[in-house]
Amino acid sequence: xxxxxxxxxxxxxxxxxxxxxxxxxxxxxxxxxxxxxxxxxxxxxxxxxxxxxxxxxxxxxxxxxxxxxxxxxxxxxxxxxxxxxxxxxxxxxxxxxxxxxxxxxxxxxxxxxxxxxxxxxxxxxxxxxxxxxxxxxxxxxxxxxxxxxxxxxxxxxxxxxxxxxxxxxxxxxxxxxxxxxxxxxxxxxxxxxxxxxxxxxxxxxxxxxxxxxxxxxxxxxxxxxxxxxxxxxxxxxxxxxxxxxxxxxxxxxxxxxxxxxxxxxxxxxxxxxxxxxxxxxxxxxxxxxxxxxxxxxxxxxxxxxxxxxxxxx
Amino acid sequence: xxxxxxxxxxxxxxxxxxxxxxxxxxxxxxxxxxxxxxxxxxxxxxxxxxxxxxxxxxxxxxxxxxxxxxxxxxxxxxxxxxxxxxxxxxxxxxxxxxxxxxxxxxxxxxxxxxxxxxxxxxxxxxxxxxxxxxxxxxxxxxxxxxxxxxxxxxxxxxxxxxxxxxxxxxxxxxxxxxxxxxxxxxxxxxxxxxxxxxxxxxxxxxxxxxxxxxxxxxxxxxxxxxxxxxxxxxxxxxxxxxxxxxxxxxxxxxxxxxxxxxxxxxxxxxxxxxxxxxxxxxxxxxxxxxxxxxxxxxxxxxxxxxxxxxxxxxxxxxxxxxxxxxxxxxxxxxxxxxxxxxxxxxxxxxxxxxxxxxxxxxxxxxxxxxxxxxxxxxxxxxxxxxxxxxxxxxxxxxxxxxxxxxxxxxxxxxxxxxxxxxxxxxxxxxxxxxxxxx
Numbered sequence: 001x002x003x004x005x006x007x008x009x010x011x012x013x014x015x016x017x018x019x020x021x022x023x024x025x026x027x028x029x030x031x032x033x034x035x036x037x038x039x040x041x042x043x044x045x046x047x048x049x050x051x052x053x054x055x056x057x058x059x060x061x062x063x064x065x066x067x068x069x070x071x072x073x074x075x076x077x078x079x080x081x082x083x084x085x086x087x088x089x090x091x092x093x094x095x096x097x098x099x100x101x102x103x104x105x106x107x108x109x110x111x112x113x114x115x116x117x118x119x120x121x122x123x124x125x126x127x128x129x130x131x132x133x134x135x136x137x138x139x140x141x142x143x144x145x146x147x148x149x150x151x152x153x154x155x156x157x158x159x160x161x162x163x164x165x166x167x168x169x170x171x172x173x174x175x176x177x178x179x180x181x182x183x184x185x186x187x188x189x190x191x192x193x194x195x196x197x198x199x200x201x202x203x204x205x206x207x208x209x210x211x212x213x214x215x216x217x218x219x220x221x222x223x224x225x226x227x228x229x230x231x232x233x234x235x236x237x238x239x240x241x242x243x244x245x246x247x248x249x250x251x252x253x254x255x256x257x258x259x260x261x262x263x264x265x266x267x268x269x270x271x272x273x274x275x276x277x278x279x280x281x282x283x284x285x286x287x288x289x290x291x292x293x294x295x296x297x298x299x300x301x302x303x304x305x306x307x308x309x310x311x312x313x
Numbered sequence: 314x315x316x317x318x319x320x321x322x323x324x325x326x327x328x329x330x331x332x333x334x335x336x337x338x339x340x341x342x343x344x345x346x347x348x349x350x351x352x353x354x355x356x357x358x359x360x361x362x363x364x365x366x367x368x369x370x371x372x373x374x375x376x377x378x379x380x381x382x383x384x385x386x387x388x389x390x391x392x393x394x395x396x397x398x399x400x401x402x403x404x405x406x407x408x409x410x411x412x413x414x415x416x417x418x419x420x421x422x423x424x425x426x427x428x429x430x431x432x433x434x435x436x437x438x439x440x441x442x443x444x445x446x447x448x449x450x451x452x453x454x455x456x457x458x459x460x461x462x463x464x465x466x467x468x469x470x471x472x473x474x475x476x477x478x479x480x481x482x483x484x485x486x487x488x489x490x491x492x493x494x495x496x497x498x499x500x501x502x503x504x505x506x507x508x509x510x511x512x513x514x515x516x517x518x519x520x521x522x523x524x525x526x527x528x529x530x531x532x533x534x535x536x537x538x539x540x541x542x543x544x545x546x547x548x549x550x551x552x553x554x555x556x557x558x559x560x561x562x563x564x565x566x567x568x569x570x571x572x573x574x575x576x577x578x579x580x581x582x583x584x585x586x587x588x589x590x591x592x593x594x595x596x597x598x599x600x601x602x603x604x605x606x607x608x609x610x611x612x613x614x615x616x617x618x619x620x621x622x623x624x625x626x627x628x629x630x631x632x633x634x635x636x637x638x639x640x641x642x643x644x645x646x647x648x649x650x651x652x653x654x655x656x657x658x659x660x661x662x663x664x665x666x667x668x669x670x671x672x673x674x675x676x677x678x679x680x681x682x683x684x685x686x687x688x689x690x691x692x693x694x695x696x697x698x699x700x701x702x703x704x705x706x707x708x709x710x711x712x713x714x715x716x717x718x719x720x721x722x723x724x725x726x727x728x729x730x731x732x733x734x735x736x737x738x739x740x741x742x743x744x745x746x747x748x749x750x751x
Contacts, residue, residue: 062746066531067704068422156570255565257718274395276708
């Protein structure tokens with residue numbers, strides 16, 4: 001439960017503020033302005049995260065009685081964490097998530113950049129319609145999209161060859177899930193990149209044209225380097241999105257035998273907490289994931305910053 | 314009583330359920346009011362059965378002092394039970410809820426429900442020992458049984474007739490028929506192996522003589538991979554590997570379509586199927602017939618159950634006496650049961666009610682089988698259940714779904730999957746501190 005809001009706070013933190021140039025003299029205004037955000041962060045992110053941490057250090061112990069008529073909540077030390085770390089299924093679920101990320105993140109970034117460059121090209125026609133068409137899948141809730149894709153995949157209802165292609169095979173399933181996730185976010189990312197492209201002063205392009213550069217050359221040599229920060233940012237968001245993979249596999253799970261209840265880490269947390277009623281174990285897994293997510297975000301953020309700095313030199 | 318599209322519902326509401334849990338404080342509990350004689354007591358009641366509102370309305374009309382509000386839960390089966398367990402910590406549970414038998418021990422061990430001995434002292438007169446055994450543990454009664462749901466074999470009589478087949482009476486014959494049907498039309502299957510519904514498989518194991526959980530004093534023994542269950546598992550593994558049984562989970566989109574278009578010509582289900590089939594396979598109305606489940610030895614009528622519910626009073630209820638009164642009326646009075654039979658297609662657990670005249674009319678989906686309930690009555694006499702369901706059956710069931718789905722997906726051994734389920738169950742119980750051997 002805690003992991004989702006916590007991770008989005010990380011996004012906010014990582015994306016927030018370039019280094020401040022001027023020192024702001026003592027004034028209450030800034031405090032007032034950030035107060036609502038801080039209060040919300042404390043209430044809905046920090047407090048649940050702390051509660052999850054507290055829960056993760058406890059367990060319920062049944063004492064006496066066939067059906068546990070006496071139960072106590074006792075201090076468990078790190079036993080919930082060792083249970084998580086020694087469970088091969090936990091690492092397997094992380095592995096599956098990484099496979100999806102390896103497929104999905106580059107696909108999202110490349111497609112979003114490609115779409116944005118195409119929309120921005122001088123020769124592009126029907127841009128308003130195309131922009132809307134590309135953006136539309138983002139407006140469809142993930143669960144609905146997954147169910148729709150489910151119908152497209154299943155042999156009984158598939159218009160895209162589900163009778164001959166097993167979309168739920170042991171290898172295919174990764175592409176099947178990644179595909180749903182990618183279509184869901186590509187539209188949003190396209191808009192981010194497209195906005196970045198629009199912000200580039202037009203005289204740069206004119207200068208390039210005068211120098212004899214064609215559309216393709218402008219796209220590759222001028223536009224791409226200029227939108228590198230935006231590309232880096234959507235890469236970061238895509239990585240975080242991959243770490244939070246939950247909706248798509250959960251919604252696809254009842255359709256076939258390919259997806260287990262612990263298929264990706266967040267599904268495991270959900271299963272622990274709300275299916276097998278081990279809220280303490282679930283909290284431990286959630287907290288572990290939170291730490292991993294923060295670490296991954298910082299790593300990707302630092303890497304992306306380096307990349308941008310190098311390319312802007 | 315019944316389960317409807319459990320997996321599907323679970324998928325659609327999974328995330329919603331999480332949000333609801335987080336906002337537990339907003340959900341309705343019992344309104345606190347002093348229990349003085351002149352005040353109206355308001356009770357809340359969660360139940361997912363279609364037609365239940367009519368039963369509640371009838372009660373409200375006759376009991377102006379005890380007004381019941383029916384709440385349809387966001388999800389059925391374990392989606393509801395897990396919500397009840399979570400909300401129990403917040404103290405926001407409804408006064409009364411339906412709990413299927415297989416989940417009741419877990420609800421007791423999580424302190425969700427209270428003992429009703431004080432309020433319903435004479436249940437033994439109304440119920441058979443077998444029915445009472447589903448709700449009574451160590452002398453305490455935790456729920457009033459509503460119905461029993463023996464497993465039943467449903468088949469497409471039009472297709473059986475075309476192939477000159479009769480409903481199989483033994484599992485050996487079922488296997489032979491499965492081959493015949495698939496050979497006659499490679500698109501058709503006699504049935505499916507359902508990795509999505511653990512209670513389905515448990516019911517088949519009950520018939521074979523398994524006892525997944527047994528107790529002696531305060532000690533538990535877990536026997537999920539006992540020889541009887543292994544026999545059932547390897548039987549189905551054989552059929553699945555031959556390719557004559559569909560591996561699709563029941564209540565999935567694929568299965569719905571297959572049930573509708575005649576790909577599936579049989580369904581190993583339970584008494585409640587006619588309540589579900591109109592929604593699942595509407596276009597096949599009038600083509601299905603019910604028959605006793607095939608037997609392991611010819612002539613043996615032993616059968617397991619799939620589903621079946623009791624109504625319980627939660628520990629959050631501020632009016633347990635009134636809540637128990639409502640529950641007792643609904644599930645064990647002639648008036649309540651007549652309403653349940655008429656509106657919810659219930660086959661009652663109360664012995665006297667199994668011969669109520671209301672049962673002379675078959676459910677509308679089975680109108681071609683006028684003696685449907687007569688058949689149920691004779692099948693229900695031979696119901697065999699496990700001694701008790703585990704105090705962490707949710708772990709068992711979750712493990713079953715994962716292990717058997719993986720076995721189907723990877724074509725690995727069902728027996729191995731069973732061992733996985735056994736180990737998960739035992740280690741889960743040990744972790745919680747139950748005394749267990751297995």
